[in-house]
Amino acid sequence: MLTQNQLKCHLHLLLLVVGVCTNNWDLTLADYSRLDFPSDFVFGAGTSAYQVEGAAFEDGRTPSIWDTYAHAGNSGGANADITCDGYHKYKEDVQLMVEMGLEAFRFSISWSRLIPNGRGQVNPMGLQYYNNFINELVSHGIQPHAVLFHSDHPQILEDEYGGWLSRKSVDDFVAYADVCFREFGNRVLHWTTFNEANIFSLGGYDQGLSPPKRCSFPFGIKNCTRGNSSIEPYIAGHNILLAHASTARLYNKIYKPKQNGLIGINLYTFWFVPYTNSIEDRLATQRTIDFYIGWFLNPLVFGDYPEVMKKNARTRLPAFTKPELVLVKGSFDFIGFNHYYSLKIKDKSSSLETNIRDLIADIGSDGTTIGEENTDPNQYPVFPWGLQGLLEYIKQAYGNPPIYIHENGQRMKRDNDLNDTPRVEYLHGFIGSMLDAMRNGSNTRGYFYWSFMDVYELLYGYDSAFGLYYVDEDLIRYPKLSAHWYSGFLKGRNAVDNEIFHQVDEKSSASS
Ligand SMILES: *[C@@H]1O[C@H](CO)[C@@H](O)[C@H](O)[C@H]1NC(C)=O
Numbered sequence: 001m002l003t004q005n006q007l008k009c010h011l012h013l014l015l016l017v018v019g020v021c022t023n024n025w026d027l028t029l030a031d032y033s034r035l036d037f038p039s040d041f042v043f044g045a046g047t048s049a050y051q052v053e054g055a056a057f058e059d060g061r062t063p064s065i066w067d068t069y070a071h072a073g074n075s076g077g078a079n080a081d082i083t084c085d086g087y088h089k090y091k092e093d094v095q096l097m098v099e100m101g102l103e104a105f106r107f108s109i110s111w112s113r114l115i116p117n118g119r120g121q122v123n124p125m126g127l128q129y130y131n132n133f134i135n136e137l138v139s140h141g142i143q144p145h146a147v148l149f150h151s152d153h154p155q156i157l158e159d160e161y162g163g164w165l166s167r168k169s170v171d172d173f174v175a176y177a178d179v180c181f182r183e184f185g186n187r188v189l190h191w192t193t194f195n196e197a198n199i200f201s202l203g204g205y206d207q208g209l210s211p212p213k214r215c216s217f218p219f220g221i222k223n224c225t226r227g228n229s230s231i232e233p234y235i236a237g238h239n240i241l242l243a244h245a246s247t248a249r250l251y252n253k254i255y256k257p258k259q260n261g262l263i264g265i266n267l268y269t270f271w272f273v274p275y276t277n278s279i280e281d282r283l284a285t286q287r288t289i290d291f292y293i294g295w296f297l298n299p300l301v302f303g304d305y306p307e308v309m310k311k312n313a314r315t316r317l318p319a320f321t322k323p324e325l326v327l328v329k330g331s332f333d334f335i336g337f338n339h340y341y342s343l344k345i346k347d348k349s350s351s352l353e354t355n356i357r358d359l360i361a362d363i364g365s366d367g368t369t370i371g372e373e374n375t376d377p378n379q380y381p382v383f384p385w386g387l388q389g390l391l392e393y394i395k396q397a398y399g400n401p402p403i404y405i406h407e408n409g410q411r412m413k414r415d416n417d418l419n420d421t422p423r424v425e426y427l428h429g430f431i432g433s434m435l436d437a438m439r440n441g442s443n444t445r446g447y448f449y450w451s452f453m454d455v456y457e458l459l460y461g462y463d464s465a466f467g468l469y470y471v472d473e474d475l476i477r478y479p480k481l482s483a484h485w486y487s488g489f490l491k492g493r494n495a496v497d498n499e500i501f502h503q504v505d506e507k508s509s510a511s512s
Protein backbone atom coordinates (compact mmCIF):
# COMPACT_ATOMS: atom_id res chain seq x y z
CA MET A 1 0.00 0.00 0.00
CA LEU A 2 1.41 3.36 -0.96
CA THR A 3 1.30 6.26 1.49
CA GLN A 4 -0.21 9.39 0.06
CA ASN A 5 3.22 10.91 -0.41
CA GLN A 6 4.57 7.81 -2.13
CA LEU A 7 1.51 7.79 -4.31
CA LYS A 8 2.02 11.43 -5.22
CA CYS A 9 5.65 10.71 -5.90
CA HIS A 10 4.72 7.75 -8.00
CA LEU A 11 2.34 9.83 -10.08
CA HIS A 12 4.87 12.56 -10.10
CA LEU A 13 7.50 10.28 -11.61
CA LEU A 14 5.24 9.63 -14.51
CA LEU A 15 4.95 13.32 -15.09
CA LEU A 16 8.24 14.63 -14.02
CA VAL A 17 11.74 13.55 -13.27
CA VAL A 18 13.47 10.80 -11.38
CA GLY A 19 15.05 11.83 -8.13
CA VAL A 20 13.19 14.78 -6.72
CA CYS A 21 10.75 12.76 -4.66
CA THR A 22 13.46 11.49 -2.36
CA ASN A 23 13.78 15.05 -1.10
CA ASN A 24 10.43 14.54 0.50
CA TRP A 25 9.49 18.01 -0.54
CA ASP A 26 5.82 18.41 -1.30
CA LEU A 27 6.08 21.38 -3.56
CA THR A 28 7.75 19.35 -6.25
CA LEU A 29 4.31 17.89 -6.65
CA ALA A 30 2.60 21.21 -6.94
CA ASP A 31 2.65 22.97 -10.22
CA TYR A 32 3.07 26.71 -10.50
CA SER A 33 3.66 29.36 -13.12
CA ARG A 34 4.96 32.89 -13.49
CA LEU A 35 1.40 34.09 -12.84
CA ASP A 36 1.59 32.78 -9.27
CA PHE A 37 4.15 35.51 -8.56
CA PRO A 38 3.25 39.18 -8.25
CA SER A 39 3.52 41.09 -11.53
CA ASP A 40 6.12 43.45 -10.07
CA PHE A 41 8.28 40.52 -8.96
CA VAL A 42 11.26 40.18 -11.30
CA PHE A 43 12.87 37.07 -12.73
CA GLY A 44 16.32 37.41 -14.20
CA ALA A 45 19.78 35.91 -14.39
CA GLY A 46 23.24 37.26 -13.73
CA THR A 47 26.98 37.32 -14.32
CA SER A 48 29.79 39.48 -12.92
CA ALA A 49 32.36 41.73 -14.57
CA TYR A 50 35.54 39.74 -14.02
CA GLN A 51 33.82 36.46 -14.75
CA VAL A 52 32.21 37.36 -18.08
CA GLU A 53 33.80 40.43 -19.68
CA GLY A 54 37.30 39.34 -20.64
CA ALA A 55 39.15 42.18 -22.41
CA ALA A 56 41.20 42.26 -19.23
CA PHE A 57 43.91 44.50 -20.61
CA GLU A 58 41.89 46.44 -23.15
CA ASP A 59 40.78 50.04 -23.33
CA GLY A 60 42.53 51.18 -20.20
CA ARG A 61 41.39 48.58 -17.67
CA THR A 62 43.93 47.84 -14.92
CA PRO A 63 44.18 44.58 -12.92
CA SER A 64 41.95 43.73 -10.00
CA ILE A 65 42.99 41.45 -7.17
CA TRP A 66 41.34 38.61 -9.12
CA ASP A 67 43.62 39.16 -12.14
CA THR A 68 46.63 39.04 -9.85
CA TYR A 69 45.40 35.97 -8.02
CA ALA A 70 44.56 34.03 -11.18
CA HIS A 71 47.79 35.01 -12.94
CA ALA A 72 49.80 33.79 -9.96
CA GLY A 73 48.45 30.30 -10.69
CA ASN A 74 45.98 30.18 -7.81
CA SER A 75 43.10 29.11 -10.01
CA GLY A 76 44.61 25.96 -11.47
CA GLY A 77 46.28 28.01 -14.19
CA ALA A 78 42.97 29.45 -15.39
CA ASN A 79 42.14 33.13 -15.62
CA ALA A 80 39.42 35.36 -17.06
CA ASP A 81 41.54 37.33 -19.53
CA ILE A 82 39.10 36.31 -22.26
CA THR A 83 36.41 34.15 -20.61
CA CYS A 84 33.11 34.82 -22.49
CA ASP A 85 34.40 38.02 -24.10
CA GLY A 86 31.21 39.72 -22.90
CA TYR A 87 32.95 43.05 -23.37
CA HIS A 88 32.69 42.62 -27.13
CA LYS A 89 29.68 40.33 -27.32
CA TYR A 90 27.28 42.23 -25.10
CA LYS A 91 24.80 42.99 -27.90
CA GLU A 92 24.57 39.36 -28.87
CA ASP A 93 24.13 38.44 -25.20
CA VAL A 94 21.33 40.93 -24.63
CA GLN A 95 19.65 39.43 -27.70
CA LEU A 96 19.77 36.02 -26.00
CA MET A 97 18.27 37.56 -22.85
CA VAL A 98 15.45 39.02 -24.91
CA GLU A 99 14.74 35.70 -26.60
CA MET A 100 14.77 33.98 -23.24
CA GLY A 101 12.30 36.50 -21.84
CA LEU A 102 14.45 37.75 -18.94
CA GLU A 103 12.76 40.58 -17.08
CA ALA A 104 15.92 41.75 -15.32
CA PHE A 105 19.65 41.23 -15.54
CA ARG A 106 22.20 41.37 -12.74
CA PHE A 107 25.76 42.35 -13.61
CA SER A 108 28.66 44.04 -11.87
CA ILE A 109 30.77 47.03 -12.78
CA SER A 110 34.54 46.61 -12.86
CA TRP A 111 35.95 49.37 -10.66
CA SER A 112 39.36 49.16 -12.31
CA ARG A 113 37.81 49.42 -15.79
CA LEU A 114 35.87 52.53 -14.84
CA ILE A 115 38.54 54.17 -12.66
CA PRO A 116 41.88 52.55 -13.53
CA ASN A 117 43.79 54.25 -10.72
CA GLY A 118 41.20 53.25 -8.14
CA ARG A 119 40.39 56.90 -7.51
CA GLY A 120 40.38 60.02 -9.62
CA GLN A 121 40.10 60.06 -13.37
CA VAL A 122 37.27 58.17 -15.05
CA ASN A 123 38.25 56.00 -18.04
CA PRO A 124 36.06 57.19 -20.97
CA MET A 125 36.22 53.77 -22.67
CA GLY A 126 35.07 52.04 -19.49
CA LEU A 127 32.28 54.57 -19.13
CA GLN A 128 31.26 54.03 -22.73
CA TYR A 129 31.14 50.26 -22.30
CA TYR A 130 28.81 50.36 -19.29
CA ASN A 131 26.65 53.02 -20.91
CA ASN A 132 26.34 50.87 -24.03
CA PHE A 133 25.55 47.75 -22.05
CA ILE A 134 22.97 49.45 -19.82
CA ASN A 135 21.34 51.14 -22.84
CA GLU A 136 21.15 47.81 -24.62
CA LEU A 137 19.34 46.26 -21.63
CA VAL A 138 16.99 49.18 -21.06
CA SER A 139 16.09 49.61 -24.73
CA HIS A 140 14.98 45.97 -24.73
CA GLY A 141 12.90 46.41 -21.58
CA ILE A 142 15.28 44.47 -19.31
CA GLN A 143 15.77 45.99 -15.83
CA PRO A 144 19.46 46.48 -15.04
CA HIS A 145 20.44 45.43 -11.47
CA ALA A 146 24.00 46.61 -10.91
CA VAL A 147 26.55 45.41 -8.37
CA LEU A 148 29.36 47.83 -7.50
CA PHE A 149 31.75 45.32 -5.99
CA HIS A 150 31.92 41.67 -6.97
CA SER A 151 35.25 40.77 -5.30
CA ASP A 152 37.39 42.55 -7.92
CA HIS A 153 39.09 45.27 -5.91
CA PRO A 154 41.55 47.39 -7.92
CA GLN A 155 45.01 45.90 -7.35
CA ILE A 156 46.46 49.39 -7.20
CA LEU A 157 44.53 50.16 -3.99
CA GLU A 158 45.47 46.81 -2.51
CA ASP A 159 49.11 47.71 -3.11
CA GLU A 160 48.76 51.25 -1.89
CA TYR A 161 47.12 50.69 1.49
CA GLY A 162 46.06 47.07 1.89
CA GLY A 163 42.59 47.32 0.39
CA TRP A 164 39.73 46.58 2.80
CA LEU A 165 42.03 46.37 5.80
CA SER A 166 42.35 50.14 5.59
CA ARG A 167 39.70 52.70 6.42
CA LYS A 168 40.92 54.59 3.35
CA SER A 169 39.03 52.08 1.21
CA VAL A 170 35.75 53.55 2.47
CA ASP A 171 36.32 56.97 0.88
CA ASP A 172 37.62 55.50 -2.37
CA PHE A 173 34.63 53.19 -2.62
CA VAL A 174 32.16 56.00 -2.02
CA ALA A 175 33.87 58.13 -4.68
CA TYR A 176 33.67 55.22 -7.16
CA ALA A 177 30.00 54.66 -6.31
CA ASP A 178 29.37 58.38 -6.80
CA VAL A 179 30.63 58.10 -10.40
CA CYS A 180 28.34 55.12 -11.01
CA PHE A 181 25.25 56.83 -9.58
CA ARG A 182 25.98 60.03 -11.49
CA GLU A 183 26.66 58.31 -14.82
CA PHE A 184 24.27 55.34 -14.76
CA GLY A 185 21.71 56.15 -12.07
CA ASN A 186 19.16 57.62 -14.47
CA ARG A 187 18.73 54.08 -15.90
CA VAL A 188 19.91 51.77 -13.11
CA LEU A 189 17.33 51.69 -10.30
CA HIS A 190 18.67 48.73 -8.34
CA TRP A 191 22.10 49.04 -6.79
CA THR A 192 23.92 46.44 -4.74
CA THR A 193 27.03 47.78 -3.03
CA PHE A 194 28.79 44.49 -2.21
CA ASN A 195 28.32 40.99 -3.49
CA GLU A 196 28.78 38.36 -0.76
CA ALA A 197 30.23 40.82 1.74
CA ASN A 198 30.55 38.02 4.30
CA ILE A 199 32.23 35.48 2.02
CA PHE A 200 34.61 38.06 0.59
CA SER A 201 35.76 38.73 4.18
CA LEU A 202 35.92 35.05 5.13
CA GLY A 203 37.48 33.76 1.92
CA GLY A 204 40.00 36.55 1.52
CA TYR A 205 41.10 37.09 5.14
CA ASP A 206 40.21 34.03 7.21
CA GLN A 207 40.60 31.06 4.87
CA GLY A 208 42.88 32.59 2.24
CA LEU A 209 40.87 30.72 -0.39
CA SER A 210 40.31 33.77 -2.56
CA PRO A 211 42.05 37.09 -3.16
CA PRO A 212 43.65 38.89 -1.44
CA LYS A 213 44.57 35.41 -0.10
CA ARG A 214 45.37 36.37 3.46
CA CYS A 215 45.28 34.04 6.46
CA SER A 216 47.53 32.82 9.24
CA PHE A 217 48.63 29.46 10.60
CA PRO A 218 46.95 27.23 11.70
CA PHE A 219 43.90 28.56 9.85
CA GLY A 220 43.07 28.66 6.21
CA ILE A 221 45.02 27.22 3.34
CA LYS A 222 48.44 25.69 3.68
CA ASN A 223 51.44 28.00 3.48
CA CYS A 224 49.57 31.21 4.04
CA THR A 225 52.40 33.70 4.11
CA ARG A 226 50.64 36.85 5.15
CA GLY A 227 47.58 37.90 7.09
CA ASN A 228 46.00 37.26 10.46
CA SER A 229 42.92 35.07 10.44
CA SER A 230 42.05 36.02 14.01
CA ILE A 231 41.43 39.67 13.32
CA GLU A 232 41.56 40.61 9.64
CA PRO A 233 38.19 39.17 8.53
CA TYR A 234 36.46 41.30 11.17
CA ILE A 235 38.38 44.42 10.12
CA ALA A 236 37.64 43.92 6.43
CA GLY A 237 33.98 43.22 7.21
CA HIS A 238 33.77 46.32 9.37
CA ASN A 239 35.21 48.57 6.67
CA ILE A 240 32.90 47.00 4.09
CA LEU A 241 29.88 47.73 6.30
CA LEU A 242 31.02 51.33 6.70
CA ALA A 243 31.62 51.64 2.96
CA HIS A 244 28.18 50.22 2.24
CA ALA A 245 26.48 52.53 4.72
CA SER A 246 28.38 55.64 3.56
CA THR A 247 27.47 54.80 -0.03
CA ALA A 248 23.80 54.34 0.87
CA ARG A 249 23.86 57.71 2.66
CA LEU A 250 25.28 59.38 -0.43
CA TYR A 251 22.69 57.72 -2.66
CA ASN A 252 19.78 58.57 -0.38
CA LYS A 253 20.84 62.17 -0.01
CA ILE A 254 21.92 63.13 -3.51
CA TYR A 255 20.54 60.64 -6.00
CA LYS A 256 17.45 58.92 -4.69
CA PRO A 257 15.29 62.07 -4.64
CA LYS A 258 15.62 62.42 -8.41
CA GLN A 259 16.42 58.87 -9.52
CA ASN A 260 14.04 56.95 -7.23
CA GLY A 261 16.13 53.82 -7.15
CA LEU A 262 16.90 51.32 -4.39
CA ILE A 263 20.16 50.36 -2.72
CA GLY A 264 21.09 47.20 -0.84
CA ILE A 265 23.85 44.76 0.00
CA ASN A 266 24.28 41.07 -0.79
CA LEU A 267 25.27 38.18 1.48
CA TYR A 268 26.04 34.57 0.69
CA THR A 269 24.35 31.99 2.79
CA PHE A 270 23.87 28.32 3.10
CA TRP A 271 20.84 27.35 5.06
CA PHE A 272 21.77 25.62 8.28
CA VAL A 273 19.98 22.94 10.26
CA PRO A 274 21.18 21.18 13.43
CA TYR A 275 23.00 17.89 12.87
CA THR A 276 21.09 16.35 15.77
CA ASN A 277 18.32 17.71 17.93
CA SER A 278 20.70 18.18 20.87
CA ILE A 279 20.75 21.57 22.54
CA GLU A 280 24.47 21.89 21.64
CA ASP A 281 23.85 21.39 17.94
CA ARG A 282 20.88 23.73 17.97
CA LEU A 283 22.90 26.46 19.68
CA ALA A 284 25.76 25.88 17.24
CA THR A 285 23.30 26.29 14.38
CA GLN A 286 22.05 29.61 15.71
CA ARG A 287 25.66 30.70 16.28
CA THR A 288 26.49 29.80 12.69
CA ILE A 289 23.53 31.80 11.39
CA ASP A 290 24.62 34.76 13.52
CA PHE A 291 28.20 34.60 12.28
CA TYR A 292 27.24 34.19 8.63
CA ILE A 293 24.22 36.44 8.33
CA GLY A 294 23.98 38.36 11.61
CA TRP A 295 27.55 39.64 11.20
CA PHE A 296 26.22 42.03 8.54
CA LEU A 297 22.47 41.94 8.97
CA ASN A 298 22.35 42.72 12.71
CA PRO A 299 24.26 46.01 12.32
CA LEU A 300 22.13 46.88 9.28
CA VAL A 301 18.79 46.07 10.93
CA PHE A 302 19.41 46.50 14.68
CA GLY A 303 22.50 48.71 14.73
CA ASP A 304 25.14 46.39 16.21
CA TYR A 305 26.90 43.03 15.88
CA PRO A 306 25.15 39.95 17.31
CA GLU A 307 25.75 39.38 21.03
CA VAL A 308 27.26 35.96 20.35
CA MET A 309 29.90 37.52 18.08
CA LYS A 310 30.78 40.19 20.61
CA LYS A 311 31.00 37.55 23.32
CA ASN A 312 33.14 35.10 21.37
CA ALA A 313 35.31 37.40 19.27
CA ARG A 314 35.59 40.03 22.01
CA THR A 315 38.10 42.74 21.15
CA ARG A 316 38.99 41.14 17.83
CA LEU A 317 35.67 42.46 16.58
CA PRO A 318 35.92 46.22 15.93
CA ALA A 319 33.36 48.32 17.81
CA PHE A 320 31.13 50.84 16.08
CA THR A 321 31.25 54.40 17.31
CA LYS A 322 27.91 56.06 18.01
CA PRO A 323 27.85 58.01 14.72
CA GLU A 324 28.83 54.84 12.83
CA LEU A 325 25.96 52.93 14.39
CA VAL A 326 23.55 55.63 13.29
CA LEU A 327 25.06 55.51 9.80
CA VAL A 328 24.85 51.73 9.45
CA LYS A 329 21.46 51.03 11.02
CA GLY A 330 18.71 50.95 8.42
CA SER A 331 21.07 51.77 5.53
CA PHE A 332 19.40 49.51 2.97
CA ASP A 333 16.28 49.19 0.86
CA PHE A 334 16.75 45.45 0.30
CA ILE A 335 19.00 42.56 1.19
CA GLY A 336 20.25 40.25 -1.54
CA PHE A 337 21.02 36.61 -0.84
CA ASN A 338 23.08 34.12 -2.81
CA HIS A 339 21.97 30.64 -1.87
CA TYR A 340 22.96 27.28 -3.32
CA TYR A 341 22.71 24.52 -0.72
CA SER A 342 22.28 23.72 2.95
CA LEU A 343 24.46 22.31 5.69
CA LYS A 344 23.96 20.42 8.92
CA ILE A 345 25.75 21.98 11.84
CA LYS A 346 27.55 20.00 14.54
CA ASP A 347 28.63 21.69 17.71
CA LYS A 348 32.37 22.26 18.11
CA SER A 349 32.57 24.61 21.08
CA SER A 350 36.06 23.38 21.89
CA SER A 351 37.25 25.70 19.12
CA LEU A 352 35.39 28.81 20.25
CA GLU A 353 38.62 30.67 20.77
CA THR A 354 39.93 30.38 17.24
CA ASN A 355 39.14 31.99 13.91
CA ILE A 356 35.71 32.68 12.49
CA ARG A 357 35.04 29.53 10.60
CA ASP A 358 36.19 27.24 13.38
CA LEU A 359 34.73 29.51 15.98
CA ILE A 360 31.17 28.94 15.05
CA ALA A 361 30.84 25.26 14.53
CA ASP A 362 31.85 22.30 12.51
CA ILE A 363 30.77 23.55 9.12
CA GLY A 364 30.73 21.51 6.02
CA SER A 365 32.72 18.55 7.21
CA ASP A 366 31.96 15.19 5.63
CA GLY A 367 28.37 14.14 5.85
CA THR A 368 27.05 17.53 6.78
CA THR A 369 25.58 18.64 3.50
CA ILE A 370 21.86 18.15 3.21
CA GLY A 371 19.79 16.83 0.44
CA GLU A 372 20.04 14.13 -2.07
CA GLU A 373 23.70 13.38 -2.67
CA ASN A 374 24.44 13.44 -6.33
CA THR A 375 26.47 10.68 -7.85
CA ASP A 376 28.18 13.44 -9.81
CA PRO A 377 30.57 15.18 -7.37
CA ASN A 378 30.38 18.35 -9.44
CA GLN A 379 26.75 18.84 -8.50
CA TYR A 380 25.45 20.46 -5.35
CA PRO A 381 23.16 18.38 -3.18
CA VAL A 382 19.61 19.50 -3.83
CA PHE A 383 17.56 20.70 -0.88
CA PRO A 384 15.04 23.26 -2.11
CA TRP A 385 13.39 23.58 1.29
CA GLY A 386 16.57 25.31 2.53
CA LEU A 387 15.61 28.43 0.63
CA GLN A 388 12.21 28.51 2.26
CA GLY A 389 13.89 27.99 5.64
CA LEU A 390 16.21 30.91 5.00
CA LEU A 391 13.44 33.24 3.84
CA GLU A 392 11.16 32.29 6.73
CA TYR A 393 13.97 32.95 9.19
CA ILE A 394 14.75 36.36 7.68
CA LYS A 395 11.06 37.23 7.85
CA GLN A 396 10.78 36.30 11.51
CA ALA A 397 14.17 37.38 12.87
CA TYR A 398 14.67 40.62 10.93
CA GLY A 399 11.21 42.10 10.51
CA ASN A 400 10.61 40.87 6.96
CA PRO A 401 12.84 43.20 4.90
CA PRO A 402 12.59 43.22 1.09
CA ILE A 403 14.73 40.38 -0.30
CA TYR A 404 16.19 39.53 -3.67
CA ILE A 405 17.51 36.07 -4.38
CA HIS A 406 20.52 37.30 -6.31
CA GLU A 407 22.10 33.96 -7.04
CA ASN A 408 20.87 30.39 -7.01
CA GLY A 409 21.91 27.67 -9.40
CA GLN A 410 23.14 24.16 -9.97
CA ARG A 411 26.76 23.46 -10.63
CA MET A 412 27.66 20.80 -13.17
CA LYS A 413 30.79 19.69 -14.94
CA ARG A 414 31.47 22.14 -17.74
CA ASP A 415 31.03 20.33 -21.02
CA ASN A 416 29.04 20.46 -24.21
CA ASP A 417 26.23 18.24 -22.94
CA LEU A 418 23.24 20.54 -23.29
CA ASN A 419 20.82 18.16 -21.57
CA ASP A 420 21.24 19.57 -18.08
CA THR A 421 18.23 17.82 -16.56
CA PRO A 422 19.56 18.18 -12.96
CA ARG A 423 19.68 21.94 -13.46
CA VAL A 424 16.04 21.98 -14.58
CA GLU A 425 15.07 19.99 -11.48
CA TYR A 426 17.07 22.37 -9.33
CA LEU A 427 15.43 25.47 -10.80
CA HIS A 428 11.98 23.98 -10.52
CA GLY A 429 12.57 23.04 -6.89
CA PHE A 430 14.08 26.30 -5.69
CA ILE A 431 11.66 28.63 -7.45
CA GLY A 432 8.83 26.55 -6.00
CA SER A 433 10.38 26.74 -2.53
CA MET A 434 10.65 30.51 -2.85
CA LEU A 435 6.99 30.66 -3.85
CA ASP A 436 6.05 28.69 -0.72
CA ALA A 437 7.96 31.19 1.42
CA MET A 438 6.25 34.10 -0.30
CA ARG A 439 2.84 32.54 0.20
CA ASN A 440 3.69 32.47 3.89
CA GLY A 441 4.51 36.18 3.89
CA SER A 442 8.18 36.49 2.86
CA ASN A 443 8.88 39.88 1.30
CA THR A 444 10.89 38.49 -1.63
CA ARG A 445 10.96 40.77 -4.68
CA GLY A 446 13.02 39.00 -7.29
CA TYR A 447 14.99 35.94 -8.35
CA PHE A 448 18.16 35.85 -10.44
CA TYR A 449 19.50 32.55 -11.73
CA TRP A 450 23.27 32.17 -11.52
CA SER A 451 24.59 32.19 -14.08
CA PHE A 452 23.19 33.38 -17.37
CA MET A 453 25.96 31.58 -19.24
CA ASP A 454 28.97 29.45 -18.36
CA VAL A 455 31.49 31.95 -17.01
CA TYR A 456 34.90 31.74 -15.37
CA GLU A 457 33.88 30.51 -11.93
CA LEU A 458 35.64 32.11 -8.96
CA LEU A 459 35.92 28.79 -7.13
CA TYR A 460 36.09 26.35 -10.04
CA GLY A 461 37.67 28.15 -12.98
CA TYR A 462 36.41 26.42 -16.12
CA ASP A 463 36.04 22.97 -14.54
CA SER A 464 32.42 23.35 -13.57
CA ALA A 465 29.75 25.79 -14.57
CA PHE A 466 26.25 26.96 -13.71
CA GLY A 467 25.12 28.54 -16.99
CA LEU A 468 21.84 28.38 -18.84
CA TYR A 469 24.01 28.73 -21.94
CA TYR A 470 27.08 26.69 -22.72
CA VAL A 471 30.00 28.68 -24.19
CA ASP A 472 32.39 26.71 -26.40
CA GLU A 473 36.06 27.32 -27.27
CA ASP A 474 35.05 29.65 -30.08
CA LEU A 475 32.90 31.55 -27.58
CA ILE A 476 29.67 30.52 -29.31
CA ARG A 477 26.69 30.35 -26.93
CA TYR A 478 24.35 27.34 -26.95
CA PRO A 479 21.12 27.15 -24.93
CA LYS A 480 20.89 24.20 -22.56
CA LEU A 481 17.67 22.43 -21.61
CA SER A 482 17.55 24.70 -18.54
CA ALA A 483 17.49 27.77 -20.81
CA HIS A 484 14.45 26.35 -22.58
CA TRP A 485 12.75 25.52 -19.28
CA TYR A 486 13.39 28.94 -17.75
CA SER A 487 12.31 30.67 -20.92
CA GLY A 488 9.09 28.66 -21.03
CA PHE A 489 8.41 29.51 -17.40
CA LEU A 490 9.06 33.22 -18.00
CA LYS A 491 6.70 33.17 -20.93
CA GLY A 492 3.89 31.82 -18.76
CA ARG A 493 4.05 28.07 -19.17
CA ASN A 494 3.42 25.92 -16.13
CA ALA A 495 6.51 24.76 -14.31
CA VAL A 496 5.57 21.10 -14.54
CA ASP A 497 3.17 20.78 -17.38
CA ASN A 498 5.27 22.05 -20.19
CA GLU A 499 7.03 20.51 -23.09
CA ILE A 500 10.42 20.79 -21.48
CA PHE A 501 9.35 18.66 -18.58
CA HIS A 502 7.89 16.13 -20.92
CA GLN A 503 11.17 16.22 -22.77
CA VAL A 504 12.98 15.67 -19.49
CA ASP A 505 10.56 12.93 -18.61
CA GLU A 506 11.08 11.10 -21.86
CA LYS A 507 14.83 11.32 -21.40
CA SER A 508 14.72 10.02 -17.86
CA SER A 509 12.34 7.21 -18.67
CA ALA A 510 14.46 6.29 -21.64
CA SER A 511 17.51 6.06 -19.43
CA SER A 512 15.84 4.25 -16.53
C1 LIG B 1 53.96 24.50 1.21
O1 LIG B 1 55.33 24.73 1.45
C2 LIG B 1 56.11 23.53 1.42
C3 LIG B 1 57.54 23.89 1.86
O2 LIG B 1 57.96 25.11 1.29
C4 LIG B 1 56.05 22.98 0.00
O3 LIG B 1 56.81 21.78 -0.10
C5 LIG B 1 54.59 22.68 -0.35
O4 LIG B 1 54.48 22.28 -1.69
C6 LIG B 1 53.73 23.92 -0.16
N1 LIG B 1 52.32 23.56 -0.30
C7 LIG B 1 51.48 24.28 -1.05
C8 LIG B 1 50.06 23.78 -1.05
O5 LIG B 1 51.80 25.28 -1.65
Ligand SMILES: *[C@@H]1O[C@H](CO)[C@@H](O)[C@H](O)[C@H]1NC(C)=O
Pocket residue numbers: 216217227228230231
Ligand atom coordinates in the same frame (compact mmCIF):
# COMPACT_ATOMS: atom_id res chain seq x y z
C1 LIG C 1 46.98 38.46 15.09
O1 LIG C 1 46.63 39.63 15.80
C2 LIG C 1 46.45 39.41 17.19
C3 LIG C 1 45.92 40.70 17.81
O2 LIG C 1 46.70 41.79 17.42
C4 LIG C 1 47.80 38.98 17.79
O3 LIG C 1 47.64 38.72 19.15
C5 LIG C 1 48.26 37.72 17.07
O4 LIG C 1 49.53 37.35 17.53
C6 LIG C 1 48.30 37.94 15.57
N1 LIG C 1 48.59 36.68 14.90
C7 LIG C 1 49.46 36.60 13.90
C8 LIG C 1 49.63 35.25 13.28
O5 LIG C 1 50.12 37.55 13.52
Ligand SMILES: *[C@@H]1O[C@H](CO)[C@@H](O)[C@H](O)[C@H]1NC(C)=O
Pocket residue numbers: 392396440441
Ligand atom coordinates in the same frame (compact mmCIF):
# COMPACT_ATOMS: atom_id res chain seq x y z
C1 LIG D 1 4.39 30.73 8.24
O1 LIG D 1 4.42 31.95 8.95
C2 LIG D 1 4.00 31.84 10.31
C3 LIG D 1 3.95 33.26 10.87
O2 LIG D 1 5.17 33.92 10.71
C4 LIG D 1 4.96 30.94 11.06
O3 LIG D 1 4.55 30.81 12.41
C5 LIG D 1 5.00 29.59 10.40
O4 LIG D 1 5.97 28.76 11.01
C6 LIG D 1 5.33 29.73 8.93
N1 LIG D 1 5.24 28.46 8.25
C7 LIG D 1 6.24 27.94 7.54
C8 LIG D 1 5.97 26.62 6.89
O5 LIG D 1 7.33 28.48 7.41
